[in-house]
Amino acid sequence: MNRISRLICECIGIAWMAFLLTAYFIPVTRESGANYVIKDTLLGVTIFHNIFLLIIYIALGLFFIWLGISHKIKMV
Structure with a gap:
């Protein structure tokens, strides 16, 4: 994923x-x-x-946020 698509995913998650x-x-x-x-x-x-259904919606939003910021966190 490039930087723009990660930013879009993060914005979608925050907006959701x-x-x-x-x-x-x-x-x-x-x-x-x-x-x-x-x-x-x-x-x-x-x-x-x-x-x-609410839990699924929240998990979906958190997934998009995580997808957007995952490049900032280095996995050990």
């Missing part, structure tokens, strides 16, 4: 983690009727309230 963090605070109206309104967060809608 920032999206997951901010999506928790963004309210979304999922359904509304005459007597009720169902509100949720964007993160809840994105992960379908599944903790395993």
